[in-house]
Amino acid sequence: MNEQQYLCDHYRFNAEQRLKAFNFFVVLSMFADGGIFTAVEKGFHPLILVLLGGFVVIVSAVFWVMDMRSRQLLNLTVPGLRAIEAQLPEPARIFTRDLNNQGRCIRYTFAIRALILGQFICGTAVVVFGLLACFDVI
Numbered sequence: 001m002n003e004q005q006y007l008c009d010h011y012r013f014n015a016e017q018r019l020k021a022f023n024f025f026v027v028l029s030m031f032a033d034g035g036i037f038t039a040v041e042k043g044f045h046p047l048i049l050v051l052l053g054g055f056v057v058i059v060s061a062v063f064w065v066m067d068m069r070s071r072q073l074l075n076l077t078v079p080g081l082r083a084i085e086a087q088l089p090e091p092a093r094i095f096t097r098d099l100n101n102q103g104r105c106i107r108y109t110f111a112i113r114a115l116i117l118g119q120f121i122c123g124t125a126v127v128v129f130g131l132l133a134c135f136d137v138i
Contacts, residue, residue, distance in 0.1 A: 003080065003084070007080045007081050007084065008081070010077050011074060011077040011078075011081065014070055014073040017070060018070035018074065018108075021063065021066055021067065022067070025059070025063045025115075025119075026115070029059070029115075029119050032052060032055055032056050032059065032123075033056070035052050036049065036052045036126055039052060046129075046131070046133035047130065047134060048130070049126050049127075049129060049130030049133065050126075050127050050131055050134065053122075053124065053125070053128075053129075054123070054127055056122065057123035059123075060116050060119045060123060061120065063116055064113070064117075064120070067113065071109060078095055081095050082095050082096055
């Protein structure tokens with residue numbers, strides 16, 4: 001195995017793992033959010049809301065950490081891939097062109113973290129709502 005193949009395989013594997021983890025987070029979030037909506041609709045005890053909201057908060061935090069680690073693993077290969085692509089014609093230098101042309105908001109990382117943060121905030125709001133309902137504050 002040569003250096004180029006090694007770097008490409010490492011990058012491909014970690015990119016696929018990152019997207020699979022994100023897809024799993026989306027599915028898990030949909031089920032958790034559905035559970036929250038059902039609990040509210042059916043008038044379950046507010047403690048159930050606290051537990052479901054806490055679950056959403058924990059899942060969001062875990063997936064945030066997993067995404068940070070996946071991003072670190074991807075970034076390990078980028079300098080090596082840029083060095084290899086420096087030998088290619090300008091139009092074929094994908095990593096260099098991406099670095100120079102994209103803003104911070106037009107990235108998978110922004111979209112992934114925005115969704116995870118949104119879920120974290122919603123989960124926290126559900127926990128607070130459930131606690132307030134438990135103590136008859138609302």
